[in-house]
Amino acid sequence: MAGNKPFNKQQAEPRERDPQVAGLKVPPHSIEAEQSVLGGLMLDNERWDDVAERVVADDFYTRPHRHIFTEMARLQESGSPIDLITLAESLERQGQLDSVGGFAYLAELSKNTPSAANISAYADIVRERAVVREMISVANEIAEAGFDPQGRTSEDLLDLAESRVFKIAESRANKDEGPKNIADVLDATVARIEQLFQQPHDGVTGVNTGYDDLNKKPLACSRRI
Numbered sequence: 001m002a003g004n005k006p007f008n009k010q011q012a013e014p015r016e017r018d019p020q021v022a023g024l025k026v027p028p029h030s031i032e033a034e035q036s037v038l039g040g041l042m043l044d045n046e047r048w049d050d051v052a053e054r055v056v057a058d059d060f061y062t063r064p065h066r067h068i069f070t071e072m073a074r075l076q077e078s079g080s081p082i083d084l085i086t087l088a089e090s091l092e093r094q095g096q097l098d099s100v101g102g103f104a105y106l107a108e109l110s111k112n113t114p115s116a117a118n119i120s121a122y123a124d125i126v127r128e129r130a131v132v133r134e135m136i137s138v139a140n141e142i143a144e145a146g147f148d149p150q151g152r153t154s155e156d157l158l159d160l161a162e163s164r165v166f167k168i169a170e171s172r173a174n175k176d177e178g179p180k181n182i183a184d185v186l187d188a189t190v191a192r193i194e195q196l197f198q199q200p201h202d203g204v205t206g207v208n209t210g211y212d213d214l215n216k217k218p219l220a221c222s223r224r225i
Contacts, residue, residue, distance in 0.1 A: 028132045029061035033125035038068055039113025040122065042106075045082050047116045048072075054123040059130035064100035067091070068109075084110050131168065138164040 037051060057070045071090050075082050080090075088106055091097040100106070142161045149157060 027061070027136060028129045030125050030129055031062065033122045033129075034060050034062065034065045035109055036113050036122040037119060037126055038065060038072070039109040039111075040116035040119035041072055042083055042087065042110045043113060044116035044119070045076070047119050048076050048082070050120050051123045052076075054120070055127050055130070059126050061129065061133075064105070067096050067100050068106070071096070134168050135165070138168065 037055070040047060041051060052073075055069075057066045057073070060066045060069055068087070068091070071087060071094065072082050075086060075090055080086055084103075084106055088097060088103050091100060091106075097103065138161075141164065142157070145152065145157055145160060152160075
């Protein structure tokens with residue numbers, strides 16, 4: 001009978017077979033590392049300085065995570081503790097609690113982070129992915145300038161490329177480090193971009209974090225982001 005025709009997943013999800021859609025690449029990020037940083041801060045406020053020297057709110061890939069980290073910074077600056085209750089109330093006052101996933105998502109962040117012991121390593125992952133995303137954005141900008149130079153010479157375009165990349169390197173350099181050679185930054189970053197896009201995902205949504213345990217432990221609520 002027609003009514004008993006088996007369900008055809010391909011008919012329900014035709015876009016998955018679209019080669020143009022399949023060819024799209026998601027910018028490098030690690031949802032799990034971001035969640036572990038946020039959850040770790042709720043578990044141990046004393047690790048705030050370790051995280052703050054590595055990442056800023058804009059380094060987080062998802063908007064909810066950026067909002068959560070921004071609110072954590074506000075609590076830290078005011079001398080208030082950062083925990084599930086204070087964070088939820090602060091986000092509620094800002095009218096952002098629902099937009100970040102509600103109290104339930106904040107609870108998941110805390111519950112699914114066993115400790116803050118590895119929070120520095122997770123923050124480094126978040127920072128690295130953010131740097132590569134910035135490089136991709138700059139590369140796209142340079143490519144657009146090449147296709148539409150608007151009277152600029154090749155030397156002008158080279159100056160543009162160098163200034164944009166150096167700006168990223170300068171903003172990301174640690175305070176105790178000297179200036180970085182632009183060629184070294186470009187070579188290392190291009191190699192890292194290629195590695196992130198070519199490596200297998202091992203069943204994990206997003207980009208492999210480089211930590212097997214972290215890769216295998218996504219939060220249930222990440223589907224809502």
